[in-house]
Amino acid sequence: MNNILKKSSSFYDVYERRPGADKLTTTYCPGCGHGVLHKLIAEALDDFGVRDKTIFISPVGCSVFAFYYFHTGNVQVAHGRAPAVATGIKRAHPHSVVISYQGDGDLAAIGIAEIMHAANRGEGITVFFVNNAIYGMTGGQMAPTTLIGQKTMTTPRGRTVKNEGFPICMSEIIATLKAPVFVERVMIGDTKSTMHTRQTVRKALKLQIEKNAFTFIEVLAACPSNMKMTPSRSKQWVKEVLADNFPLGVKKDISEEFEPKDLSRVVVKNSELHDALNLETAKVDSEKIAPYREKMINEEIKVAGFGGQGVLSLGTVLSEMGMRHNYEVSWLPSYGPEMRGGTANCSVKISKKKIGSPLVANPTVLIAMNRPSLDKFEHDVISGGLIVYDDSLIDRKPVRDDVEVIAIPATKLADDLGNTKAANMVIVGALIEYKDLMSQEVVLESLGDVLKRKNLVELNQKAIIRGAEFIKNLKK
Amino acid sequence: MAKQFLKGNEAVVKGAILAGCRAYYGYPITPASEIAHAAAMYMPICGGTFIQAESEVAAINMVYGAASAGERVMTASSGPGISLKQEGVSYCAGSELPCVIVDIVRGGPGLGNIAPEQSDYNQVVKGGGHGNYKVIVLAPNSVQEMCDLGMLAFDLADKYRNPVYVLTDGFIGQMMEPVEFPEPIEKIPEKSWVVKGTDETSNNLITSIELDPDDLERHNQKLQQKYAIVKEQEQRAEEYRTDDAEIILIGYGIVSRILQTVVDKLREEGVKAGMLRPITLFPFPTKSMTKLAKSAKFFLTVEMSNGQLVDDVRLIIEGKIPVYLYNRMGGNVPSIKEIHDEVMKLMRLS
């Protein structure tokens, strides 16, 4: 035990961060389990030579001031969140030794989601879970681990199963998960059990240092102050009562077969980032778009139909092609549950001028791909505007007589080409031909860059040509 | 410069990566989910980390960890998720951790809906969590600005060691526009105060706890001094046709795009209207506002919330000129016509 009593070099010699005159002793009550566990951890860090690599996370609870003592990197965190913070740190610095230190309120009550998920991800961290069956810092309230019948400030007549349920066995729960490598419940009771705890602490830290393994050590410990016991009586209580309710022992150990986990990230040079982010610039032959340079385009287009008809991509293709012709463009979808099964629509603006509101309330062009869309938006179209509708699906004509109307059997034409889904591109072809919005050549050439599904490019090119032909025949 | 046509939600992620951000921790929520999708797609292949956290609470604490470790880190969410993050944001502000939080606001309160609103204004701009803290809030109104202000957010976060929000609405997140992407930044600034698991950083401490009232008061005063500098140096606003304007329309985010069109329409009709668009909501652009109040007949604040923005405008104008409110809520977006008619009505009144 001697080396435990000697001050470890992973502790500060003088606790400068501790307020007040006493800079040499800890803030823990005599007989408190935290103090002993701190020593066991510090000693292990010394012996493994990893003090400098260690980042210690102190929770909210009596161990909130662990940073007074540990001469390591220290991060003090919100109540229950240490495993989440540990995740952020370990992912940033995989070589570091990250210790998430938590009490039973912190880990098993407010923070139960964070510990479960950090464990389940198998974060390469070591968790020390001090189970003293009570909330120490806030003055002795019930913890999730408080025993049945145990009196606390919030169970003044003793914890009952009826009102509070059973004490929660975290080690057993964590051990059911696949990712944790080593889970053990130990105690700080008599000298013998403390010596065993010392071995367990070392094993857990070693597994992080060597293999980036997730390990979870539950330490049964005393809070003599809140138990209103003497230090020696409280240790006896831990040994005789607490350990009787929370069986000691290894709950899971796959450390032998566990392969070291490589947490390092890929290295990407700055010069490679644009490629990695797919930021290729659209290349357009300026000759080909020259005829459109002086065109005073100002179209506000509403595209509407069933979800699945490619309404949104009709809009994105129009806008992306517009961008390639140096127009100002914007695209705004109707989003949310509407999209699921029901109708979908989007607003597209293509203009020579800077675009204000991206929302199209009164379209210059309405593209209606089903009857509900025609019903819904027909009357919004500006006087003198254009309605393009799929008359292979819509069984009525528009009633407006102050607008231009194009009836195009887009779905039928697409079917003839072999795929209903190309109806949207038939309409793209028709619209740019009718309005002479863009160069068909450029549109066809760029389609491969714009469409996500590369295997459909050829079909869609045909559909665009077919749509344009339809208009040419109309004009004849 | 690379030009791409993409959603606001995607642009903010690509911008972030170009700004040196290599960690994303978040929980999905409409209409912010594409941010998570893009981060999941690009972070790992750009040498970063993406984790879908178990909750927004966990996500902001992972951010806390990554920021403590010196990373440029971000998270994103919308109304309900931002509510959950507030404790963590307060801790970040208290511990002076730089991080970027994107809020793509949806309709509230409660589950509300997923249509665009601006009702997170108070919970974001006023700090939202517990304690005397402030966060810097940038309010993009285009997809280009989702990239540009997103990148600026990281610089400001590091410069002031403070959380920075990118606050916008479902429309700006969901819409697509062309964006010109700059070259990546050379390297992120050195931070000597972080924990890196190295000997040089083994004396560093990230914390927000100060038990002694005098110490905590000093810490608070230091924070307030920082916020005062931010107020002095970081105000940003766009003025549109304000030179001779007698009527000033005020709005941010998607509203400002609509206001711009309204102003054009009013000008065509001979009405001397202009627009002031706050780009920073904290610091609030008080300088432009007080300047414009000197020559304007009245201000009309247009917002998609219950007067949260107009409260701040009125606080600055202190009754010197009338400050009116026109608002929609629940996910409805004010139309050009509605706002135009409101201006006409107010002109008759004044």
Ligand SMILES: Cc1ncc(C[n+]2csc(CCOP(=O)(O)OP(=O)(O)O)c2C)c(N)n1
């Ligand atoms: C969000 C939040 N809720 C409540 C508290 C108050 N609080 C501080 S410590 C604590 C309980 C700590 O108990 P435990 O985790 O068992 O640690 P111990 O003090 O026993 O070591 C509570 C409830 C807090 N700081 N933050």
Ligand code: SF4
């Ligand atoms: S109150 Fe209990 S847990 Fe806290 S320091 Fe004292 S003995 Fe330890």
